[in-house]
Amino acid sequence: MSEAPQSPTKDVLELTDVHVYYGAIHALKGVSLNVREKEIVTLIGANGAGKSTTLRAINGLNRARQGAIRFQGNDITTATPHTIVKNGIAQSPEGRRLFPRMSVTENLEMGAFQRTDRENFQSDMDRVFELFPRLHERRAQKAGTLSGGEQQMCAIGRALMARPKLLLLDEPSMGLAPIFVEKIFEIVLEINNQGTPVLLVEQNALMALDTAHRGYVMETGRITLEGPAAELKTNEAVQKAYLGLD
Template sequence: MSETGAGSTEPVLDVEDIHVYYGAIHALKGVSLRVGASEIVTLIGANGAGKSTTLRAINGLNHPRQGAIRFEGRDITTATPHSIVQGGIAQSPEGRRLFPRMSVTENLEMGAFQRTDREHFKEDMDRVFELFPRLHERRHQKAGTMSGGEQQMCAIGRALMAKPKLLLLDEPSMGLAPIFVEKIFEIVREINAGGTPVLLVEQNALMALDTAHRAYVMETGRIALQGPAAELKTNERVQKAYLGLE
């Protein structure tokens, strides 16, 4: 895989020196990262390193006290979550957070609730079912009765129904059987090949580095390492700390 996406010279997302606090706790200490227009970029690190907090800053749930976040050149540092989704950033959250008593189709429809272009709605639903044939088979089933892997597919499908210009994925492989993990990452590559840039936060560092063009390694609220994913995969420090290799 190439080191950067073809359109990565102009970042679709530019996070610059952000500092985020939870009360008195300084959670992010000057984080900077970029996502190019055709890239998959991954953020890896131990639990509590600040990966999910970075996503929460980007999607408007935790506003930075310092620094700036720009999306397609617009400053969204203090924008509301609602306006950020409307502007083209969609997230598949950690833990999936589906509506368990609603059907798969109804959950997918919830992803499109802010859209005004209803004429493309069916075409996008068909695209989600093409990416995830299992969701088509289960389309009338209550989301809460599906397996973890199927629920993860539904959560990603719901985010895609927003027609995002940037897709944020928070721990998509968490708790999944290996067969589903492979499938989820295969679909992430397919989504990206269709033109959607992806920022991926993932505990499974090996799969993340195999999937992404570029990677950032977070440690205690800071970016400790960054570079092409293939290079970081061979980095001794990364191998020892995150890939379980000595």
């Protein structure tokens, strides 16, 4: 896998002391993190640590009760989900959530439903098919009949059709065969090399830390560790808890 480039310095996304509740349950307890231009940042942690909730706070599905979320310098803490998408944040969700009875092409088109620049539509579709040649082969096939790996490609392609200025990926390797996992992460690197910053939530901590510039470790709604991905990979606590090393 090719090495990620040096981390730039300008923030695209910044979370400051974000608290999120599900009823009386305090799910995020003062989360602060940032993603810079052209950077891949990963968020790792056990199930229930708050990783997906963090993404849901960013995309407006779970409103932060306290703290601030800024995107490209603008406060989006109380913005609606469709406004956030329009502003340039797109997500490939956990579990893919494709439209199973629609074709691959129709699913990809759904990613661009808020766009007004129709003149770039075909070139973006071509870009998705260039990144995912298998989708081009299956473009007329119903999404529900694709393999798990192909569905994940379609979900990422759909997010790219929104022309995101920040791509959120929630568990892209979940349930995939190892050969597909490696391919998905290669494509994540390629998307980033083309200029799109990525915030990656991933249970495969080793692949995530191999791919990212920086990482954050979450435990029970809090960030407990952060730093360059290469340093986290050699951290003894991270190795024991997430990399299966003693």
